[in-house]
Amino acid sequence: MAADFSVVLDELNTTLKSIEAVLRIDDMRNEIADLEQQAAAPDLWNDVEAAQALTSRLSYLQGDLRRVEELRSRLDDVALMHEMAEEEGDEATTAETERELASIRTVIDELEVRTLLNGEYDSREALVTIRSEAGGVDAADFAEMLMRMYLRWAERHKYPTEVYDVSYAEEAGIKSATFAVKVPYAYGTLSVEQGTHRLVRISPFDNQGRRQTSFAGVEVLPVVEQTDHVDIPENEIRVDVFRSSGPGGQSVNTTDSAVRMTHIPTGIVVSCQNEKSQIQNRAAALRVLQARLLVVRQQEQKAEMDALKGEGSSWGNQMRSYVLHPYQMVKDLRTEQETGNTAAVLDGEIDAFIESGIRWRRQQETVDAP
Known part of the structure; x- marks a missing residue:
């Protein structure tokens, strides 16, 4: 021994x-x-x-x-x-x-x-957006489950977070939400969570108790810093103001403080309604818009590089399955990482999945390198 x-x-x-x-x-x-x-x-x-x-x-x-x-x-x-x-x-x-x-x-x-997080933006804080996709009310509920999962993960690590925008669905759950994880390397860490997440369960919204498959998308962006020079001319932005809304579409604010910002050349739309004033919401929405445009620029550069190398992206879109019926399992479709403790994962215990994702990404980068 x-x-x-x-x-x-x-x-x-x-x-x-x-x-x-x-x-x-x-x-x-x-x-x-x-x-x-x-x-x-x-x-x-x-x-x-x-x-x-x-x-x-x-x-x-x-x-x-x-x-x-x-x-x-x-x-x-x-x-x-x-x-x-x-x-x-x-x-x-x-x-x-x-x-x-x-x-x-x-x-x-x-x-x-x-130490594997050495990409251009890996040291940045992260902006996470979750959207419900196919699956109706179950997808909206799943999107809210994922939002809670990531916020609980951050809470477990004592990472500060700030929710910028939540768009509630009519019956249950959310259509979309955007929040920031305000710690260095949050982007490099969470970027492996980007993609489509799939949930299989007996639907609590189906009175016949049938099994339902639903999907939610996770997008992770690096927070823009002053050195990035993402300048957006005023004439390229349209700003609309509206009243903040809560679950079920109810108004939670008596003033038009929520902000929807549209980048006219690209059609990118962002909104923020969780700050107290229109000025704060406008500033937060601008940060999210700048982050989106930074990634667009990064993707354009990557597309040029891929064209030069004569190959497409090796990233698949669907990346993780959460099965709650007929058995319990969460499985990453890229790394084969899996666990039967679905409750713990949905309560934020996702470090094993994140770590295996980071190692997998490094392996892919090594394979793709010229």
Whole structure:
């Protein structure tokens, strides 16, 4: 057993060194010191948005650094403890060190996935839009289930979120919703969730209790930053205002504060109704529109590259099935990741699916590389 322990310990040491190299720990420490100095400036909060971005980045880097340093310390400690336990023939402590090593391996595997997020926009915050697709009222209900799943996932990780817009369906559920996940690398992490999700269950809306298949679409966009230069001329935007509405179409606002924004050249339409004022809703809608246009630009560039390489996209659209009847299973159609604990998944326990999706994407990129 000691030989196995040593092999696993060496393997984890090598992986952690690789992670430290990818994360550039010394550069990270320097950036943290610089951000801490900026955060101490007395006029920091004069620009609230910039201050929030700075403190969010600082908090994220400090968390990353703390995780790596704690892992390094735990690896050193467990190696020493195991060696002493072996020398003294202390079987209880030996067993304890083996459990600790297994725990360390889980955390290192999770952190290794984070190092795979090195795409152009992967470090950005995310804008997530969920839309009901085929399946009528069941699809609208499923869209709301997915929205809750992602918001619970964010809550479990203590990631701040902000809901920009919810369009409720007449009978139950939602037609669409857009919300932000405000943490660095949210886009790189959640972008593997993009695509069509499929639900199979006995419909609670069918009085004959028949099985129903319904679909909902998930779109994930990177939040636009000032460096992206997504400038939209005023004459290319049409803005309509209306009253916010709640479930069942009821009005929840007595003033025309909700905003619908149309980008005339592309026909892209976004709306925001969850802020208190029309000005705030307009600003939020503009951020979503800029994110959509950024992705359009990115897709145009990718199409040009694919044309040069003479190949199309390798991404399939339908990416995950949630089966609640006649058996219980959630299965990712790309990675083969699956679980029978459907209740846990729909309550936000989706890390295993996200991590396998990130690894799968990296494999696809390696295969597609020239």
